[in-house]
Amino acid sequence: MVPKPTFSEEIGSLLHAAHSNPLKTCIQCGTCSGTCPVAKFMDHSPRRVIAMINAGLKDRVLNSNTFWYCASCYYCTVRCPRGIDIAGLMYALKRYSIWKNRYQEGLVGPVFSETFVKTIMKSGRSYEPVLATSYLFTFGVPEFLQEAQTATNLMLKGRIPVLPPRIKRLENFRRMVRRIIPIGGAS
């Protein structure tokens, strides 16, 4: 019987598919963490997340907000002396976390991602008024009212459509998305 892959191996395969060098080659130099513009908002720095993955600390990694706060600027990736695609790792962790339905409570990122996929599965296009519901309620009242005012103005000027636009050959698009995103309920 083929042994079940470990957490590090599963994440390693996702990264291998993205043509990154393996996480095991990380020398823990900290360049990625020192470079990252949002590291101060993360509960573990990118360097530490890599050490945790290599140590097989699956629960601690999946409970971390680090990859949800990643802004995908790719600064860490271009500076890593070992050619590790850290930004790609952050994407891989987001996908894995949604796939396993395991993420920290109260984060906007997972809800936003799931809402995005469900929206494009309905019409083939993203639609801002629906997407906004996944984060608007995390705002304070003044910010909420300001956003609502901006959205209304954009709608009145025709910059946001009143109804979501629908693409042609929607069923082909849905089939393609279903193959690459195994999210329950996104149909």
Ligand code: SF4
């Ligand atoms: S920059 Fe590269 S080698 Fe250095 S800690 Fe980050 S991932 Fe590891």
Ligand code: SF4
């Ligand atoms: S890609 Fe993400 S982890 Fe890397 S430096 Fe940018 S924000 Fe930080």
